[in-house]
Amino acid sequence: MARGFAFDLAHLLSGGMVLMSFMLLYQDRLTSLLRIYALHALLLALAVAWQAHAQGAPHLYITAVIALAFKAIAIPVALHRIVRRLGIHRELETVVGIGPTMLFGMGLVALSIAVMLPVTSQADPLAREDLAFALSVVLLGLLVMITRRNAVGQVVGFMAMENGLVLAATGAKGMPLVVEISVAFSILIAFIVIGIFLFRIRERFDTVDLQALDRFRGERR
Secondary structure: OOOHHHHHHHHHHHHHHHHHHHHHOOOEEHHHEEEEEEEEHHHHHHHHHHHHHHHHOOOHHHHHHHHHHHHHHHHHHHHHHHHHHHHHOOEEEEEOOOHHHHHHHHHHHHHHHHHHHHHOOOHHHHHHHHHHHHHHHHHHHHHHHHHOOOOHHHHHHHHHHHHHHHHHHHHHHOOOHHHHHHHHHHHHHOOOHHHHHHHHHHHHHHOEEHHHHHHHHHHHO
C-alpha cells in the first residue's frame, strides 16, 4: 500500500507539471505566464522532495530546496521586476493560435508516452511513468519557446524545459550533488545574462518583440 501511494503521489506531481506546461501554452499575458511558471517550479520542488523520500536519497532534498528557492521564488520575482522596469505589460503574441498549439502539445505528450514507456520497460516502475512525464515537460517547454514571439516568453519556455530535465534526472535515481549545484549556478548565471540582454534590447530598440526586431533588421539592410 505504501509503495502504491508513493507511485500515485509521484505520478500526480509529475502529471501536475505536465498540466502546468499546458497552462504555459495557454497563457496570453506575460504576468500570468510568470505566475504559472512559479507554480510549475513549485511542483518540481515537491516532486523532487517526494522522490528523495521514495528513493531514500537525502541529497535530492538539496535539489528540492534549490528548485524552490531559485526556480519557484527568486527567478519569477526577478522576472516580474524586469517586466515592470521594461514596461511590457501586454498580451503575448504567438506564432500560431492557442487551439492548434494545444492540439500539437497533446500530440507531443502522446509521443512522449509512446516512445518512453517501451524504451524503459526494464526500468524501475516508479521511474517509467515519471520519465515519460519528464519528456513531455521538456517537449512542451520547447513548444512554448518556438510559439512565443516575446523574448521573455521564450526565456520562460527555456526554464520550463530545464525543469523537465531536472525531473527526468531525479526520477532516474537522481544525479550527483556536485552536478546539481553546478547546474543551479549555471542557470542562475544564464538568468543574469538574459536579464542584462533584455535590458539592452529594450534600451536599444524599445521592444522585446522578436518579430519587431526582425522587421527592424530588414529595414536596416
